[in-house]
């Protein structure tokens with residue numbers, strides 16, 4: 001059985017008497033890219049901060065690497081976690097490499113890790129440039145390099161593509177997707193953008209108003225999307241009557257007939273039935289309820305998904 005690198009049990013956080021994270025049971029399997037998805041204000045950052053020991057839980061437990069996190073072992077556990085939370089701050093007058101050098105000295109990791117981290121985030125050719133002259137995307141990649149410096153087992157990224165242009169988003173996404181395969185890392189990454197999580201994650205947890213409303217593999221989520229067939233013919237009303245007479249469940253919707261997900265043989269049978277009756281079949285399309293609809297249902301219309 002795969003080990004969960006992060007497991008929260010009944011995790012809660014309240015601010016000023018208002019419960020912002022509610023009874024969270026989150027499970028991040030080893031080697032996963034776990035997309036933590038939710039609208040703005042849902043409680044993603046608060047949860048990630050609690051896992052990183054930057055916010056104190058009001059209730060519940062956090063296990064990381066199979067160990068219950070407490071005041072005693074927190075620093076030990078954090079040594080194996082790299083993180084990128086909020087916009088990282090740098091010394092603008094220093095180069096990218098010099099900024100990493102400071103962190104490398106502080107964290108007491110080998111100097112060669114700097115070169116490796118710069119290579120992974122594709123900043124080697126820009127390492128001698130002052131950070132003040134970096135683009136936002138380059139700064140964010142430098143933040144990722146900093147998070148990777150100590151070769152962490154677990155990487156926690158809070159909205160790493162926020163504010164980036166499409167090219168920057170794609171670059172960041174590619175870098176993140178590569179990490180489990182190349183380095184055996186586990187990634188926990190938050191986003192309010194469904195499409196982004198859909199393109200990166202192997203697992204997904206959806207949080208809405210502080211509660212985890214869905215957690216599973218991304219494949220299971222796709223399976224959840226109901227699919228159906230849309231059929232267009234030269235005479236839909238007559239085609240519908242023939243199909244109904246033959247016992248095929250269907251529904252006439254605007255200019256197409258909606259059929260349930262049929263087996264190949266059943267589709268062939270329907271087409272033969274219609275063509276034998278002189279009705280030309282124009283097209284048959286397989287349709288899925290899109291993920292956006294599913295997320296809106298899960299979050300009950302919570303904004304900005």
Ligand SMILES: Nc1ncnc2c1ncn2[C@@H]1O[C@H](COP(=O)(O)OP(=O)(O)OP(=O)(O)O)[C@@H](O)[C@H]1O
Nearest residue numbers: 015016020038039040041042043044045046047192
């Ligand atoms: N330090 C704090 N003091 C008081 N309330 C807070 C604090 N931090 C977060 N909150 C509140 O907790 C809720 C969850 O915020 P959080 O930042 O975790 O959400 P989020 O899902 O990360 O959203 P976003 O994508 O906007 O960052 C919000 O209502 C927020 O206002």
